[in-house]
Amino acid sequence: MENWKRNLLICWLGSFATSSALSQVAPILPLYIQELGINDLSAIEVWSGIAFGSTTFVMAFFSPFWGKLADKYGRKPMLLRASLGMSIVVGSISLAHSVYQLIALRVIMGTISGYNSGSITLIATQAPKDKAGWALGTLSTGAVSGMLLGPLIGGYLVEILGVRYIFLVMGFLLLIAFFLTLFFVHENFTPSEKSLMSFSAIWQSLNDKSLIVGMFVTTFIVQMALFSIEPVITVYVSTLSVHTDHLAFISGLVFASSGFSSILAAPWLGRLSDHVGAHKVILMALICATILFIPQAFVKNEWQLMGLRFLVGIATGAMLPSINTILKQNIPSAIAGRMFSYNQTAQFLGVFCGSVFGGQIAAHFGIRTLFFSTSFLLFINVLGVHEYVYKKANKKFAHAVSHST
Incomplete structure (x- = not known):
């Protein structure tokens, strides 16, 4: 097996383990907070939000720092740091x-995390140019699968082991990674003896600044749009379903439908982007x-909602892999770690802002209004991508194809 393919397989498994370990905490945080002595329902909700959101918020600001070290010392050391460090910390939560x-x-x-972003950088810099879309699309299914199955695994294990022992299981998963x-x-990486480029030097080295910034903005808007809906899906399902006794299960199916379709579609759409161009796919x-x-x-x-969420999952399965492919094609490998970490920062900030603003819009204007605001946000993004990404990338792609034939 080629080295980059073996690395892709291991990074997929590592991303799955990391994402499943992180997502397992979502349904059990309120239970654990209650076990820690907080009994008031509103207080549990507040502390759960702080505990869950704090990790993502901190990740957004530390991601560029780890990306900088990845460019200097290599991507594998960053994967080892993140997996071992998180294994210890997550286990300590118990x-x-x-x-x-x-x-x-x-x-x-949140400070020491970064396995998934390190995996993206490693595979993006190792995969052949004509296989980059497929490789990054396949890699994304590892994280999506982990996020999808994590809450199910966590909820099941709580019934068997209890809340505290779940964190030990998560730590063990990360230790396996x-x-x-x-x-x-x-990884064949030679540590640089030179001092790393400053941010201004990196900025000057980019050939197409507007395209790169356009990808960062797209990542932010896509994540903000998606996660503005996620926190209120269960509430929305409760207004649609007559099966209130099985609300948690039905809501889980609605959640899972988009993730499942993303898993199925991402590798195929990644391969499609290799042939027609990632700019067209996104x-x-x-x-x-x-x-x-x-x-x-x-x-x-709820079944109509589930069907539409399944279709949305196909679309979202193309977005982040296509963004990563476009970034790979337009940045020097020497600064790949930092550029992908900047994109991760945009992703984490999008998740954080989407969760906050989505809940506010739903509370003040109704949940149904949230779907219109999300659609409008994505429409603005479509106009921006067409103007600053599609037109430029289409010319480059056509030029590359004409020279390869």
């Missing part, structure tokens, strides 16, 4: 005795998502 200790450990977790990376990921995906969010405001039952 020893927390107060909600303040829990928050502190969640903040530390560490050893897989240590023994099976190979533009069509954005247009489809813009359209598909509107009918979700008019559904009459």
Whole structure:
């Protein structure tokens, strides 16, 4: 097996383990906070939000720092740092005795995380140019699968082991990711003796600044749009379904439908982007998502919503891999770690802002209004991508094809 393919396999497994470990915490945080002595329902909700959001918020600001070190010392050391560090911290959460200790450990977790972003950088710099779309699309399914199955695994294990032991299981999963990376990921990287380029020097080295910035903005808007809906899906399902006794299960199916379709579609759409250009795939995906969010405001039952979410998942399965492919094609490999980390920052900030603003819009104007605002946000993104990304990338792609024939 070629080195980059073996690395892709291990990074997929590592991304799955990391994402499943992180997402397992979502349904059990309120239970753990209650076990730590917080009994008031509103207080549990507040502390759960702080505990969950603090990790993502901190990740947004530390991602560029780890990306900088990845460019200087290599991507594999960053994967080892993230997996081992998170294994220790997540396992330590099981020893927390107060909600303040829990928050502190969640903040530390956000500080040292970064396995998935490191994997993206490693595969993007190693995969052949004509296989980059497929490789990054396949890699994304590892993280999506982990995010999808994590809550299901966590909810099941809580029934068997109890809340505290779940964090030990998560730590063990991350430790497996560490050893897989240590023994099976190979990277030919020579540490630079020179001082790393400053941000201004990096900015000047970019040939097409507006295209790169356009990708960062697209990442932010896409994540903000998607995660403005996620926190209120369960509430929306409760207004649609007559099966209130199985609300959690039905909501889980609605959540899972978009993730499942993304897993199925991402490798195929990645391969398509290698043939027709990632700029075309992402533009069509954005247009489809813009359209598909509107009918979700008019559904009459949970099954209609599930079907539309399945279709949205196909569109979203094309977005982030296409963005990463476009970035790979337009940045020097020497600064790839930092550029992908900047994109990760945009992604984390989008998740954070989407969760906050989505809940506010739903509370003040109604959940159905949220689908229209999300669609409008994506439509603005379509116009920006067409103007600053599609037109330029289309010319470059056509030029490259003409010279290869």
